[in-house]
Structure formats: structure tokens, C-alpha cells
Amino acid sequence: MPALRRAAQAEALGLYLHVPFCLDRCTYCSFATTRDRSLQPETIQRLIAEVTAWGAALGRPAVDTLYLGGGTPSLLSPAELEQLTRAIHHAFDLSPLVEATLEANPGTVDLAWLQQARDLGWDRISLGVQALDDELLARLGRIHGSAQALEALDLARRAGFLRRSADLMVGIPGQSLSKVLEDARTLAGTGIDHLSVYLLDLDKACPLRADIDAGRLALPSEDAVADAFEALQEELPQLGLAPYEISNYARPGAESSHNSRYWKRRPYLGLGPSAASQMSAFRWTETGNIAAWTGGRGELEFQELDPAEALAEIPLLGLRQHAGVDWPRLRSLATGQNLLPLVDAWERALDQHLKRGLLEREGPVLRLTNRGRLLSNQVFELFV
Numbered sequence: 001m002p003a004l005r006r007a008a009q010a011e012a013l014g015l016y017l018h019v020p021f022c023l024d025r026c027t028y029c030s031f032a033t034t035r036d037r038s039l040q041p042e043t044i045q046r047l048i049a050e051v052t053a054w055g056a057a058l059g060r061p062a063v064d065t066l067y068l069g070g071g072t073p074s075l076l077s078p079a080e081l082e083q084l085t086r087a088i089h090h091a092f093d094l095s096p097l098v099e100a101t102l103e104a105n106p107g108t109v110d111l112a113w114l115q116q117a118r119d120l121g122w123d124r125i126s127l128g129v130q131a132l133d134d135e136l137l138a139r140l141g142r143i144h145g146s147a148q149a150l151e152a153l154d155l156a157r158r159a160g161f162l163r164r165s166a167d168l169m170v171g172i173p174g175q176s177l178s179k180v181l182e183d184a185r186t187l188a189g190t191g192i193d194h195l196s197v198y199l200l201d202l203d204k205a206c207p208l209r210a211d212i213d214a215g216r217l218a219l220p221s222e223d224a225v226a227d228a229f230e231a232l233q234e235e236l237p238q239l240g241l242a243p244y245e246i247s248n249y250a251r252p253g254a255e256s257s258h259n260s261r262y263w264k265r266r267p268y269l270g271l272g273p274s275a276a277s278q279m280s281a282f283r284w285t286e287t288g289n290i291a292a293w294t295g296g297r298g299e300l301e302f303q304e305l306d307p308a309e310a311l312a313e314i315p316l317l318g319l320r321q322h323a324g325v326d327w328p329r330l331r332s333l334a335t336g337q338n339l340l341p342l343v344d345a346w347e348r349a350l351d352q353h354l355k356r357g358l359l360e361r362e363g364p365v366l367r368l369t370n371r372g373r374l375l376s377n378q379v380f381e382l383f384v
């Protein structure tokens with residue numbers, strides 16, 4: 001704990017809180033979340049206790065970004081949201097706070113709840129829209145339709161949120177390229193200042209995976225998905241949403257400060273089932289078993305990165321961002337840690353990606369090209 005306390009005092013933290021409850025389970029979801037809400041009061045009280053305990057253990061450190069994610073944070077009762085927010089203010093020094101985001105499901109918000117969240121200081125909202133097609137939304141098991149998603153974005157505007165973000169999903173069975181583009185245009189037209197574009201990820205067992213494996217539904221081809229991402233890369237900047245990370249687009253100045261800290265390797269503390277934390281060379285994850293976490297029985301998965309692993313994270317995460325990686329700076333960091341041979345080996349391997357047009361150099365900066373963003377895993381595997 002003394003090493004974590006020193007790290008938390010050296011640089012402002014990001015604080016992530018996980019609310020692991022949903023009204024229903026989406027057909028593609030593999031997050032640590034449940035629709036059994038009988039545990040909700042106890043879990044939220046435990047979350048509040050954890051906020052208080054960690055704030056004290058780390059010496060009431062400064063926090064400059066807050067993120068209430070899930071699950072569905074918009075399922076918190078007004079009293080729970082208020083209690084949790086007050087606990088955060090009490091346990092941490094929020095004087096440098098630049099952003100306080102909460103995630104919400106469009107099927108669970110009303111104006112009064114949003115206004116209360118705004119009054120409590122939450123100033124940015126991220127709405128899980130996913131698509132603006134009722135058939136696709138039903139296929140995903142979402143609890144809302146497209147009209148409700150657009151209404152939720154408008155309610156958030158009326159409640160006074162300074163920043164509004166939406167998620168758009170690509171690769172849904174039955175989703176056409178023209179529909180992806182139409183949804184992107186409609187969402188940009190609502191005045192949102194941030195859009196996250198995700199590929200439907202069916203890594204783990206879930207009902208949608210079972211439907212695909214049984215041949216009841218078919219995923220779009222890899223080419224069709226690549227075409228959709230490429231078309232969005234061209235379209236979204238024309239709609240005022242510039243790419244700043246592989247999956248994220250924003251109006252100038254509206255980039256997510258909290259999510260950016262993950263790619264910049266700035267420290268964060270995550271509390272709640274399955275939440276991850278990182279401070280200096282230490283990284284840990286809480287159990288994803290909600291009942292065990294709430295009962296205080298979950299084990300932490302703790303890892304201390306060695307210097308080579310920590311160095312590899314700089315290009316691995318840095319190349320996700322459009323700003324790219326300052327390569328001479330990376331070399332000089334490596335020199336100080338006797339890791340220059342590792343960087344030399346990366347350079348030799350990266351050469352082929354430069355020649356294939358997946359990477360480009362601009363002065364000292366190395367970054368992915370548009371094509372490289374589509375095939376980024378081929379580059380990233382080098383650093384894993």
C-alpha cells in the first residue's frame with residue numbers, strides 16, 4: 001500500500017466505478033453484470049464503503065476524471081446516486097476535476113433523473129445507442145428502440161449535460177453499410193460531440209454467438225465490416241467528428257479525458273466487480289463475481305509489470321491514438337532502462353508494416369495509417 005499511496009499522491013487519478021446491474025441482458029454481452037437486482041442495495045453500499053476506504057488508504061488523492069460505468073448506472077435510484085456522489089467528494093480531492101462521465105442506457109432515463117445527475121456534478125453522458133434500427137436493436141436484445149435512443153440524447157441535452165457521447169456498433173447480423181452511415185449521420189445531426197464506434201465482439205459464449213454458430217444468423221463478412229469502418233473514417237470527419245483513437249471520434253476539445261488516460265498510461269483506480277486499476281507498475285482487477293464482490297469474498301488479480309512489459313505498453317496503447325508515438329522519446333526511455341535492444345527489435349519488425357502502408361512516420365511520430373487502423377491487430381501483436 002505505501003507504493004500505491006506514493007503513486008496516487010504523485011499524479012491525479014482517474015476514478016472508475018462499476019455498477020453491475022442491467023434491466024435485461026443484451027444478446028452479445030459478456031460484461032460483469034446481472035439483471036438480478038436483489039443485490040443492488042447491498043452492492044451500492046459496498047461500493048460506497050470501498051470509495052471511502054480507498055480514499056482514506058491513498059491519503060485522499062486528487063482525482064481529475066470520474067467515470068460511472070456498467071452495467072447500467074442509470075438504474076441507480078436518485079438516493080443511491082446522491083449517496084455515491086457525495087462519498088466520492090468526501091473521499092477524494094476533486095479540485096482538479098475536468099470531466100465526470102456517466103454511462104446510461106436509453107431505455108432507463110427520464111428528465112428528472114438526468115437533471116439530478118447534472119445537479120450532482122456529472123457533466124458528460126455516454127449513451128449506449130448501438131444502432132438506429134429497431135430490428136437490429138431487437139436482435140441485440142437492447143431494451144430500447146431507435147426513437148427512445150434519440151429521445152434520450154435530447155433529454156440529456158435538455159438536462160444540461162455539457163458533453164454527450166453515443167456508441168455505434170458495427171458488424172451486427174443484418175446491418176448494411178448504408179444503414180451504418182445513415183445512423184452515423186443521424187447521430188451527428190443530434191449535436192453529440194463524441195461517437196464511439198465498436199465492432200460487435202462475440203469472443204465469449206452468449207446467445208447471439210449461439211444463434212450464429214447454429215446458422216440462424218450470419219455475421220457480415222470481414223470485408224463488409226472493413227468497408228464500414230473505412231466509410232466511417234471518411235464520413236465522420238465531414239460531420240465534424242474527428243478520429244482521435246481507433247474507436248473514438250470527437251468534435252475538437254470533446255475527446256474523452258477519462259478514456260484517454262488509459263491510452264496515455266495515466267493512473268486510475270477502478271472500484272466494483274471486474275473493475276481494473278493501474279498505478280505506476282502495478283495493475284489489478286477485482287473479481288467479476290458480483291455476489292462474491294459484494295460479500296467481500298472476491299480475490300484481486302494483482303500484477304506487477306516488469307520494465308520491458310511497461311515499455312511495450314507505450315507503443316501498444318500509444319498507436320491506438322491518432323497522435324501516435326514519439327519514437328525518439330521511447331528510445332530514450334528505453335536507453336535509461338537498458339532496453340534499447342528491445343526497441344531495435346521492434347523497429348526491424350515494424351519496417352514491414354511501414355512498407356505495407358499500415359504505419360507512417362511524421363517527424364518523430366510513428367502512427368497507424370487509416371488502413372493500419374483496420375488491421376491494427378497485425379501491428380499490436382508485436383508488443384504483446
Ligand code: SF4
Pocket residue numbers: 021022024025026029030031033070071072105128
Ligand atoms: S446494457 Fe450493456 S452491460 Fe447491460 S447487458 Fe447490455 S451490453 Fe451488457
